[in-house]
Amino acid sequence: MPTSPSAARAAVSTLTVDEAQSRILARIAPLEPTEVGLLDALGAVLAEDATADRDVPPFRNSAMDGYAVRGADVRQAGVTLRVVGSVSAGALPERTVGAREAMRIMTGAPMPDGADTVVRVEDTDNGVEVVTINAVTPEGIAVRQAGEDLRRGETVLARGTVLRHPEIGVLASIGRAKVRVVRRPNVAVLSTGDELVDIDEEPGPGQIRDANRYSLASAARAMGATPIPLGIVRDTADDLRRALRDAAERADVIVTSGGVSVGDHDHVKPVVDELGSMDFWSIAIRPGRPLAFGEVDGKLIFGLPGNPVSSLLGFELFVRPALLKMAGRTLLQRPRVSARFEDTLDTPPGLRFFARGIYDPGAGTVRTTGPQGSGILRSMALANCFIDVPDTVQHLDRGATVTVIRTDQPEDH
Ligand code: AMP
Numbered sequence: 407m408p409t410s411p412s413a414a415r416a417a418v419s420t421l422t423v424d425e426a427q428s429r430i431l432a433r434i435a436p437l438e439p440t441e442v443g444l445l446d447a448l449g450a451v452l453a454e455d456a457t458a459d460r461d462v463p464p465f466r467n468s469a470m471d472g473y474a475v476r477g478a479d480v481r482q483a484g485v486t487l488r489v490v491g492s493v494s495a496g497a498l499p500e501r502t503v504g505a506r507e508a509m510r511i512m513t514g515a516p517m518p519d520g521a522d523t524v525v526r527v528e529d530t531d532n533g534v535e536v537v538t539i540n541a542v543t544p545e546g547i548a549v550r551q552a553g554e555d556l557r558r559g560e561t562v563l564a565r566g567t568v569l570r571h572p573e574i575g576v577l578a579s580i581g582r583a584k585v586r587v588v589r590r591p592n593v594a595v596l597s598t599g600d601e602l603v604d605i606d607e608e609p610g611p612g613q614i615r616d617a618n619r620y621s622l623a624s625a626a627r628a629m630g631a632t633p634i635p636l637g638i639v640r641d642t643a644d645d646l647r648r649a650l651r652d653a654a655e656r657a658d659v660i661v662t663s664g665g666v667s668v669g670d671h672d673h674v675k676p677v678v679d680e681l682g683s684m685d686f687w688s689i690a691i692r693p694g695r696p697l698a699f700g701e702v703d704g705k706l707i708f709g710l711p712g713n714p715v716s717s718l719l720g721f722e723l724f725v726r727p728a729l730l731k732m733a734g735r736t737l738l739q740r741p742r743v744s745a746r747f748e749d750t751l752d753t754p755p756g757l758r759f760f761a762r763g764i765y766d767p768g769a770g771t772v773r774t775t776g777p778q779g780s781g782i783l784r785s786m787a788l789a790n791c792f793i794d795v796p797d798t799v800q801h802l803d804r805g806a807t808v809t810v811i812r813t814d815q816p817e818d819h
């Protein structure tokens with residue numbers, strides 16, 4: 407049953423950021439596991455224990471270019487040994503190494519039996535028939551033992567591990583061309599507003615370019631989700647209904663911007679109420695006070711405000727942790743640090759204020775990016791953090807200790 411935008415006004419409840427976050431996260435479960443090629447696994451969460459199929463390295467080998475010898479023969483400098491052959495990486499030694507013998511060996515080549523030490527070439531005269539050792543060489547040095555990195559059968563990476571590039575390398579070394587990971591969420595991104603034109607169109611009188619679809623789709627991609635940008639939706643209930651149904655069919659989560667205030671053309675709330683259900687919240691923050699959260703055809707929908715800064719802050723505070731949880735992550739909060747404020751700032755009473763800041767980790771200081779209006783998208787582009795100002799504070803002086811949310815750092819550190 408369609409309802410009018412004014413009905414939305416009655417349903418608004420005021421929540422803190424923490425309350426809204428925990429209500430949202432309570433509705434979210436990780437997606438199912440899926441098998442992907444190793445190069446598509448970056449940033450995903452491992453959905454199985456990965457075990458080594460063999461020792462890594464699989465055989466004893468040299469860590470240096472040099473001569474494989476018996477440690478007992480190189481306890482003093484100046485000794486001369488007979489060179490009995492050469493072995494390179496990928497080849498096998500043709501014989502063993504006996505007393506007062508040496509075999510030329512390249513990095514990664516299998517150690518010949520009998521030898522237990524490698525003298526690096528820089529410590530020799532690089533001889534071909536005989537070699538003179540110019541440095542005392544500790545027994546056992548420059549030899550990598552079989553299995554010293556990974557042992558066959560050992561769990562190398564546990565289920566739940568976030569796959570960064572080093573983990574991808576570990577999986578490659580145990581021969582995992584495919585791995586089971588938690589599926590990445592698909593995120594439909596829609597912009598609502600009669601004033602919007604796409605970025606390749608010339609804005610006419612009263613029109614502006616649609617920035618949010620691009621910034622929000624990119625925010626989704628940046629955290630490892632798959633964005634599905636679905637264009638501009640006009641401020642009519644019909645258009646919105648059609649767009650949301652289509653989005654629900656294609657995506658796990660729908661993110662809209664605009665149309666969640668209580669203006670005469672803010673249709674998100676009534677249309678979602680008709681297609682599913684929606685809570686319409688007033689979050690005690692600035693910027694980004696209105697937030698709608700609900701379900702369309704069984705898919706979660708976040709209705710973010712239209713102001714470009716507000717929509718991105720809403721994504722950061724509410725959508726990003728939700729998508730991370732869907733992707734199987736357990737650490738959902740960015741690192742927070744204390745910093746010395748190098749600016750002055752007035753903030754609104756009774757609202758938690760998220761100032762866009764530039765944090766200097768070396769100096770431990772932070773300043774604002776300049777003008778802080780919710781339409782000033784440049785304040786986001788210049789920022790590497792939010793300065794989280796509690797609702798009880800209305801004024802910050804230079805030298806104040808403030809809390810910084812490091813949006814330049816991932817949640818898992
Ligand atoms: P609304 O939340 O729809 O009332 O929009 C609030 C403000 O954000 C208005 O000034 C809109 O023109 C602006 N706005 C809404 N959507 C976008 C968008 N996709 N890109 C840039 N600005 C937008």
Ligand code: MG
Nearest residue numbers: 599664665712
């Ligand atoms: Mg609008």
